[in-house]
Amino acid sequence: MQQKKGGRAMAVRILFQPSGRRIKVRQRETVLETIRQNGLEIRAVCGGHGTCGKCKVRVHIKGRPMQNLIREGAVNPLTWNEKKCLTLQERQKNFRLACCLELYQDATVEIPAESRTEQGVIVERGRRARFLLNPRVQSVCVTMSPPSLEDFRSDEERLCEAVACETGRMKEKTCCRYGLLLRLPALLRKCRWRVQAVFLSSGEATEIIDAGPVPETENPELYGMAVDLGTTTIAASLADLSTGRVLARCSCMNGQICCGDDVVSRISHVMMHSDGLRQLADLVRQDIGRLAGDLAEKAGIRAERIYEMIVAGNTVMEHLFLGLDPERIGKSPFVSVLRRPVTLPAGQLGLKVPQFGDVSCLPIEAGFVGADNVAVLLAERLDQQPVRTMVIDIGTNGEIDYGDAEGIWSTSCATGPALEGAEISCGMRAAPGAIERVRIDAATGLPFCRVIGGGKPKGICGSGIIDVIAEFVRCGLIGPDGTFRKETDSPRLRPAGRHSREFVLATAEESGTGKELVITQKDVRAVQLAKGALYAGAVLLIRAGGGKAPERILLAGAFGSYIDKENACRIRMFPLCPGAVIESIGNAASEGALAALFDRDLRDKAGELSRQIRFVEAASQTDFQRLFFEGTMFPDHSKEK
Amino acid sequence: MQQKKGGRAMAVRILFQPSGRRIKVRQRETVLETIRQNGLEIRAVCGGHGTCGKCKVRVHIKGRPMQNLIREGAVNPLTWNEKKCLTLQERQKNFRLACCLELYQDATVEIPAESRTEQGVIVERGRRARFLLNPRVQSVCVTMSPPSLEDFRSDEERLCEAVACETGRMKEKTCCRYGLLLRLPALLRKCRWRVQAVFLSSGEATEIIDAGPVPETENPELYGMAVDLGTTTIAASLADLSTGRVLARCSCMNGQICCGDDVVSRISHVMMHSDGLRQLADLVRQDIGRLAGDLAEKAGIRAERIYEMIVAGNTVMEHLFLGLDPERIGKSPFVSVLRRPVTLPAGQLGLKVPQFGDVSCLPIEAGFVGADNVAVLLAERLDQQPVRTMVIDIGTNGEIDYGDAEGIWSTSCATGPALEGAEISCGMRAAPGAIERVRIDAATGLPFCRVIGGGKPKGICGSGIIDVIAEFVRCGLIGPDGTFRKETDSPRLRPAGRHSREFVLATAEESGTGKELVITQKDVRAVQLAKGALYAGAVLLIRAGGGKAPERILLAGAFGSYIDKENACRIRMFPLCPGAVIESIGNAASEGALAALFDRDLRDKAGELSRQIRFVEAASQTDFQRLFFEGTMFPDHSKEK
Ligand code: FES
Ligand code: FES
Structure with a gap:
């Protein structure tokens, strides 16, 4: 056992249970920090501020009670937050909050089941609309004549001209990606001047990103990945870009959960830690990297044949994924760093997949309304609906879109978790x-x-x-x-x-x-606040859109799939719309990302869409208070009885 | 002293003189390899093949003669090449070839002056033509309104729209580079929504690459660097992109010299070593990085304000700089990997300068005729000359261009070194x-x-x-x-x-x-071979261009500046052209690279130029042998006397 002596802390080791991992503590580190640093799982809904009380752990040092441990200097004294969050019983059982706890002696720390993060459940019940198959990534097989004294074109020209000739695309606007140039000479000769070239087309420009032996089967092996980047769950789909088929789906917990359950606590994690942004970016990129590997394995394909990844997440998640500072998304007037769609070679984000292709983030709508919502609109093609349609996506934030071919209005309401x-x-x-x-x-x-x-x-x-x-x-x-x-x-x-x-x-x-x-x-009140916000948002949105009641209400996301629609109407979650059809549309964000993967024009459409949407800042409308209050009320069924 | 015992080599240390550096030898490494690995200087013209005899070093181990050292196993026995290259006297003085020598005991190795590479001399006598100042990098100062509830545009939109508005460029085609996005939110707020934005323009597109506080003086601090990447010497110039002034010039030895003096031995270095390409790329990139620092210091500017670098080198040097395999440039039919101009963010090449901007390589003409030649043509605007002009650039290869506004013909001749x-x-x-x-x-x-x-x-x-x-x-x-x-x-x-x-x-x-x-x-013969090649190339070029004798002959490069033009004519280095004006134009490649830096349209012109040039493969012409032989002859001045 090692003790703090003369101010100089010796190495302290913690044995974590039930994982059985033994970890050395760095100086002046809370147990929560140790847990996070080492990839163990714990709930920390408030992001380590000692307010949510979810990060309870139990300390064991030779069976001694907490008071003695505190007196002996083995642990720090209870904080004010701990006294508030822990019951007397819990305190007697040596429970502490991991985010408030510092250990100065070797100890065993038990993370009880209720403090551990569980694997989420995700709906996989998409009803995919038919999309034109027109992917950004395509391939062509070409045969080149080998160099000779009469034809001393460079390797790059030879390949570009062959591809342009075969596809009918412009020769002058065809080029090779730098990464391919590095491999090109050996590759062309190994393949004896007959290769399959994989290229990206955008407008008139063609960029060849990969080349290799002509595949033996008809299958060109071009794959893409669509990622629905949620605050809690990351869902990824692997699609065959040449057939439009979805080959595999995987999901995992968003690893950032160890730094806070919701976007607000993640933003505060970034603000409180000098390398918090890098840390959160790394976590989510690692998750996505793992998902890519899992998908490839599940579908039995080679991961390097994944040439494109489309990511749709809420504004904060997209910022964290891109490593952009999310600080100002969290407070009025909710300004993001970026709104436009962005496409980068995966390597620039430190991702290994796609190895030779790009990662695209769908455009962000405004402030808190993110690309996941744009993806939902893409999936449902709200801009083409003949009848007024309302799409409600309830997460920690409620996002509501409303409109039809005539126009789209959108708002975000703080429903709380x-x-x-x-x-x-x-x-x-x-x-x-x-x-x-x-x-x-x-x-x-x-x-x-x-x-x-x-x-x-x-x-x-x-x-x-x-x-x-x-x-x-x-x-x-x-x-x-x-x-x-x-x-x-x-x-x-x-x-x-x-x-x-x-x-x-x-x-x-x-x-x-x-x-x-x-x-x-208090729980009833929390639901009332949520539904009040949702109700006010929806009413204001309908009003902004000209007052036409929606004929269809689409519920997106896992929550939308699970709730009992009748009960939702009974407690007046949404404005009562006589005759409106209520439908669950499942993980529409994933479907929208897939759609953008299959049809490159739809991706441009996403940019357009995100600009066309009229965003209604509900909370700043004069009527909001009244509507919100109205929305918190329940219908009085007792009288009906 | 440590000896090889039981097959296991102990660490051997060499003290190098006159540098005084003490270096540990890795197992099975020649002394040349040790020298290279540790950045010491030595001549190795043949690239370490034991054929040039330039890498002589002297071995001292306790004053013992070489025979004894060999007998005791302190060094390896003399190789066949050493017996050929070293005189008996040299051998008696313990001279060896570094590339053939292996040491198994601690020793002192003297690198004599004649084996060391010396600092080259470079002509700095450009006569710069007047170019339009129209750089790719520009800047503008903009003031944005801060975000509010009515104006919740993202940071990127706010900046892009302000820049587009101020410059009159298209808003939809204005974007921020990813690297800038990472810094943008903090930066805009620190500068209180008033910044100087640095942007690249190409066609209708505008890419903002940097932003910062509005400079206090009139000087926008936009700098660019032009690099003449020679096989022997790297010459770099720092230019103020807002005034067109050259602020500083620096040059250094090309660090690749330790892997061979000429391009052929560098190519063979790449072929013989598994990481030879990476090694050569690193060497030249390090040199250029150092030059960037030197230039910034010399001119008293901040290196991060260098936003662009233009590199013009021969085909092999550009390939090595870009990390592209040069193997096939060296043998018929002389095929390069790339011919087109290429522009990359400097970070992709592992360069630190330009930190926020791009590195561009000028386009390669064909095979051995490189971008340095294109740069010369740019500097002289051969495509606008009213009279037939011949540009001769003699290096290890002779490059000859010939033409005027009607057309340009070009050839390369193996003059040898x-x-x-x-x-x-x-x-x-x-x-x-x-x-x-x-x-x-x-x-x-x-x-x-x-x-x-x-x-x-x-x-x-x-x-x-x-x-x-x-x-x-x-x-x-x-x-x-x-x-x-x-x-x-x-x-x-x-x-x-x-x-x-x-x-x-x-x-x-x-x-x-x-x-x-x-x-x-043999020396006379070497010059005869060189002038024969040059003569034959020039005659064939004139013939290809319609037979008009050139009215001006321009000699480019350091060599062109130094030679006595009369003597060159006397030994008939070039076809005799009665009345032709012979002029030295100095380091025209550098001037061409600078010109491309100052005028972005000229850069597009370079691409065009490189495609317009008609390359004449001299050696494959039927008449070549006869002309070559004719060219080796000297005029018979003895008879004139
Ligand atoms: S109390 Fe919320 S994380 Fe510890
Ligand atoms: S003999 Fe040429 S390098 Fe040693």
Whole structure:
């Protein structure tokens, strides 16, 4: 055991459980920092500010109680935040917050299951529209005459002219990428002047990016990758650019989660750490690199034949991926560094895939409304719809688009993470163990829950929250203003504190954590705030677009696929639109990115689209307050009964 | 002292003299390799093949003679090449060839002066034509309105639109370079929305590459660098792009010299070493990087304000600089990898300057005729000349251009390095100690020499060779076929071998090396071969161009500036053109590169020019042999006397 002696800290080692990894602590580092530095998983929703209380860990040093450890100088004293976030019981069990904890002696640190980040669930239920197959990456097989005394053209000219001749493209505007030049002489001779050339076309220009032996089969082996870069989950698809088929899909947790659950805490991570931006960029690039490898393996193709990658993410995620400072996206007036689409050789971002091709980020709409939304619009071709259509994408931010061939309006509303299960006392992501459906028996007042993956519930996810609130409304457990009624007699409704009440969704015995799962008044309020923002945004958007009620409402994203649409209408998540068809469109951002991969003109369209969209800054409208408040209210079903 | 024991070599250290550096030898490494690896200077004209005999070094191990050292296993035995290249005397003095020598014991290795590479002399006597000042790099100062709730454009849009508005360039075609985006948000705010933007314009497109505080003076601080990338010497100029003034010039030895003196040995270095290409590319890039720093310091500017670099070199040098395989440039049909001009961000070549801008290589003409020649044509605007003009650039290769506004013809002739002083028994580069002018007194037959830098002569350089041969001709010491006449009575002419004769230019006492400086029959032959090639090339070029005799002959390069033009005519270096004006135009390649820096349209012109030039493959013409032979002959001045 090593101790701080005379001010000079000796090396301290932590054994992490259950991973079993033994890690040396760097000086003046919190345990959260050690965990992050070494790629271990832990929840840190607030980004390490000691406010979310999610990063609980348990400290074991020779079975000694915390007070003794603090007295002996083995750990730092409890911080004010820890006293607030940890129950007395937890403190007695040596629980601490990883982000507030410093260790000065060798210790074992247990990261309990509830503090670990779980693998998310992602919907894979795209209904792809038919797109023209017109990819930016194409190939052609050419035969060149070998050099002679009469024909001493350079290798590059020889290849460019052969490609231009074969494709009918302009000879003067055909060139080879520098990276290919480095390999060209050996390659042309090895292939005996007969090669398959892979090229990018944009406008009249042709850039040859790769060349190699003519493939033996008909398959030109041209692949592309579409990435839906979410704050929580990264979903990637591998597509065959010559057939338009999707060959494989993979997804993973966004590795940045260890630096904060939502974009706001990631931005603050960048602001608080001198190399925070680089760190976050590295994390997400590593994830994407791994996904590329996984996809190639899954589809049985060579990763170097992936020639293009299209990334669609929200504004902050695209900035972090590109290594651009996201600081000002997070505060009014929500200014991003970049809005335009950007295309770079993958190597410039330190990516290995595509090895010979480019990475493109779809254009950002405005401020918080990102390229993922543009991708959704691309997938649904909102600009070609004959009827007024509203697209609602609920994540940590709600993004709403509204329009048709006549015009598109768009807004973003700060729904907060409640609808994703975060900031709800027993909330969790849509992962195994989460309650996804709730039904309350109006007669007995008892709840029935459906749990993802079956078994006992560990928490509640977004769709479960909608359900439980809708059931509260239906059964009259809460009034129009969202307050738990006193006069109901559900056995699960009980007082909490002096003025408040709460609903026990699962008792300690019923739950998978051994603790009660409770919906508090504060949880109901969180949902009210979210739906109020959504409602106000939608109303203002319809108003900006001329007041025509939407005939179709499309729900995008995982959340849209999971929620019970009837319940969503019951709690008036969206403005009531009589006769409107509500549809889930799945991971439309992924579909939009794929569409841009298959049709290069659509990509230009994305740029156009992003400029055409009229962005409505909802919060700055005079009516917003009133509408927001109106939106927080529930319909009074009790009276209907 | 450490010895090879049981097959396992222990670390061997060499103390190099006169540099005094002590270097550890890697296993199975020749002394030449050790010297190269550690950046010491040594001549290795043949590139380390043991054939040129220039890499002589002297081995000292406790004063022991070589035979003993070999017997004791301290060094490897003499190779066959060493036995050929080293005199008995040299061998007795422990001389070896560095490229053949391996040491197994600690030793002192002396690199004698004649084996060291000397600093070259470069002409700095450009007579710059007036060029339109129309650089690719420009700047503008713009003021933006800060973001607000009404104006939430991204930082990039804000800057691009301000620049487009101020310059009148197209808004849609204005963008920021990725590297600038990384710095942009902090920068705009630090400068309070008022910046100087540096941009590149090409066609309708505008790319903003840098931005910073508005300069306090009128000077926008935009600089460019022009590099004449020679096989032996690299000459660089720093220019102010806003005034067209040249601020500083620097030159240095091409560091690749340690891997061979001429392009042929450099190509073979690439072929013989697995990482030879990378090594040569690194060497020249390091040299250029150092020159950039020197220039900035000399001119008192900040190196990061150098936004552009234009490189003009021969085909092999440009390939090596770009890291492209030069192998096939060296053999018929002389095919290069690339001919077109190429522009890359400097970072892609691992260069630090220009930090924010580009490096451009001028286009290559064909095979051996490189961008340096294109630069010469640019400088002289041969395509606008009203009268037939011939430009002769003599280096290791002779490059001849011929034409006027009606057309340009060009050829390359293998003059060999004789005219540069190499491959002449006492030849050396035009460096201090070299004989640059020779006069032979017809009466006494005694030579008078002028030495660069004064003092005793150490060898003879190109212009001296021309002089001495012209004097032989004038004094009738050699006949029309170049053979030393027997009947002359110069005291310096003496028999050599059974059938040959030689001329003693400096006796052992007169010379600075303590050895005689002798012009042998073989030396005369070398000059004959060179002038034969030049003559045949020029005649064939004139013929290809319609037979009009040139009215002006321009001699480019250092050699052209130094030679005595009358003597060159006397030995019939060029076809005799009655009435033609012969002019030296100095380092025209540098001037051409500068011109391209000042006028971006001229750069496009270079591409055009390189395509317009009709390249004449002289050696493949049926008449070549006869003309070549005719060209080797001297006029018979003895008869005129
Ligand atoms: S409390 Fe949020 S990370 Fe520690
Ligand atoms: S003999 Fe030419 S380098 Fe050694």
